[in-house]
Amino acid sequence: MRFKSLVCAITYNCNSRCTFCNIWKKNPAPPMDIKYYKRLPSFRTINITGGEPFLRKEIDEIIEILRRKAKRIVISTNGLLPERVIATAKKYPWLGFRFSIDGIGKRNDQLRGIPGAFDRVVKLIKTLKKLGIKDIGMTSTFGHGNEDQVIELYKLSRKLGIQFLIIVRHDSFYYNKKNAPFDVDLLEKNLNKLIEMYLTSGNIKNYFRAYYTEGAIDFARGKKRRFECDAGWTSFYLDPYGEIFPCVILGKSLGNIKKDRIEDVRRKINCNLNCWMPCTVNQQIISNPLPAITWIIKKKLQLLLRS
DSSP states (O other): OOEEEEEEEOOOOOSOOOTTOOGGGOOOOOOOOGGGGGGOOOEEEEEEESSOGGGSTTHHHHHHHHTTTEEEEEEEEOSOOHHHHHHHHHHOTTOEEEEEOOSSTHHHHHHHTOTTHHHHHHHHHHHHHHTTOOOEEEEEEEOSSOGGGHHHHHHHHHHHTOEEEEEEOOOOTTTTOOOOOOOHHHHHHHHHHHHHHHHTSSOHHHHHHHHHHHHHHHHHTTOOOSSOOOBTTTEEEEOTTSEEESSSSOOOOOEETTTOOHHHHOOOOOOOOOOOOHHHHHHHHHHOOHHHHHHHHHHHHHHHHHO
16 A cells, blocks of 8 residues: 655754754754665655755755655755755755744744844745745744734745745654643634635635544644544655655654564554644645544535635
8 A cells, every 4th residue: 555644753853943843952863864865665655855855965865865755845944054955946846835823023033032033034945936936835833922923924935925834833753842731712713714715715725624624723722633643554654764654743662674674564553642734734635534534514605604
């Protein structure tokens, strides 16, 4: 069978200083030799991440290997190495790029610990747009005191002409930090506004994003996940040393790519974390869109009756 998605961290080095993540405080060991990426099976989508993936000097060589493993590859980056991002984008214009932005202006810079980071990332996005790169988006993680920034960040994405993805904060072995409680009421209020903006946008993709967003509210409220997670069965997280995990949240190693095949170590995971992460949720919605379509029709009818 063909697997759905892989989150592939190619380094734990990071040049951000985020208040909500400990990766940058680590002194990581050298990552595995890139030859081991050749052992990976095929996936529908591969997300290259880190740390900051553009700190890995062999990133283009890794892309060359992984492009044979997936039809779609997306790189998640903080955008603080613009020259490297631009060079890779020119070489591989079919790549997707997702930039981490968690607030407008200084709010983002405070959370990410880098003065001027917001302006640098926005400038880079505009440069990529001028180069003709099509698959560009921004990913915003809420639950770090930025619950009031949802709508302004969505408006920024519209102004820039890029996609917008929200994540509600998860505590994870991956970045190894327990964060303080956040204002769930304020976040829910703003995410509900976003849902209505999505549903009235006239963009079919936004309708599905609205469904995903309501699931994110459920997660923030501690409600049961809308459908069973298939992490560890059709989607995985691969760390820079070859360890295979079900996902970026659950720190249970299934094996190591240097000696194991994913086909041999994959298994259904008995997990009650109720996570709602795009790396698993989006692929499941694509595979079984009917629940989302039913929800969209119901919500659109409700909006029509209200108007």
